[in-house]
Amino acid sequence: MYDYRVLFKRVIIPTLNNDFVPFPIQKSICTGWASSNIRYGGDTILYTGCMYQIAYLSSRLAEILEKLPENFIYNALNLTPFLKLYKPPKAELDRAYNILRNISNSLKRNGIDFGYLYEDEPYSGALLLEAGFYDEFSTYAKKVTLKLREKGVKKIITVDPHSLNAFERYREFINNFDIEIYSYLDLIKDVGGKVRITDEFVVHDSCLYSKFLNRREKYRDLAKKEGIRIVDDWMVTSLENSLCCGAPLEVVNPQISRKIAEVRLKQLKKVSKNILVACPFCYANLSKVNDKEVKIKDIAEYL
Secondary structure (H helix, E strand, C coil), rough: CHHHHHHHHHHHHHHHHCCCCCCCCCCCHHHHHCCCCEEECCCCCECCCHHHHHHHHHHHHHHHHHHCHHHHHHHHHHHHHHHCCCCCHHHHHHHHHHHHHHHHHHHHHHHHHCCEEHHHHHCCHHHHCCCCCHHHHHHHHHHHHHHHHHCCCCCEEEEEEHHHHCCCCCHHCCCCCEEEEEEEEHCCCCCCCCCCCCCCEECCCCHHHHHCCCCCCHHHHHHHCCCCCCCCCCCHHCCCCCCCCCCHHHHHHHHHHHHHHHHHHHHHHHCCCCCEEECHHHHHHHHCCCCCCCEEEEEEHCC
């Protein structure tokens, strides 16, 4: 088992500081969803953090690293070109792009004006925060804030819970952080008509959205507006009993992360074989252990 702390120190942190991405990737992977009708920059931006785009890659990364020699992993000169060659499967990338386009189109339909930073969009640093590298997160957050201010950004609309949480936490590390942070869930009121869905879905709640960011009812209400029927079980889906999918542990301990995902999927299957998520990493980690009996969908796929 590789030492994740060495991986962070030698690969992830330098890559963040140099390129504003969590690990070496082709930046075109992050921006491929955006069409030319989204302007560059502006005071309000739609922020993807490349989270939906790389969630599948990130989910598989720990499994890949486990099979590589330690000296290969810890040598950034070896690992960087290796990772730049690795892409998410086309089906997964198309799915991510569709979700981002759905969110973008829904925001426009609701009268929200925004731009996008394309390849200049900096990663939020969520991985540092969630792995406990607080000093490094503080330093990186200041760099990101400076970059955003240079671009004239005053408001950020996030599409995932990890980015939202990271930006909300900037205020703890930057005294004068004054950029307004929103989730797309806060801004979409009109879903543009209900979709025809005959199946009932059980919701796997994002821990960040539901337990820390007070958005649990936001995405559940949005799903209901879309015409999705939700079935609950207090022992499985209540705020008190809902469990994590295990994704935050992927880089730290992939074996435990996988076991948690298996337990959580088994719980959810007892309620329904149709699972609804609101986080790209919940989707990726549960999909990793899915036996194909279960259909897992993101709420934004139905926007």
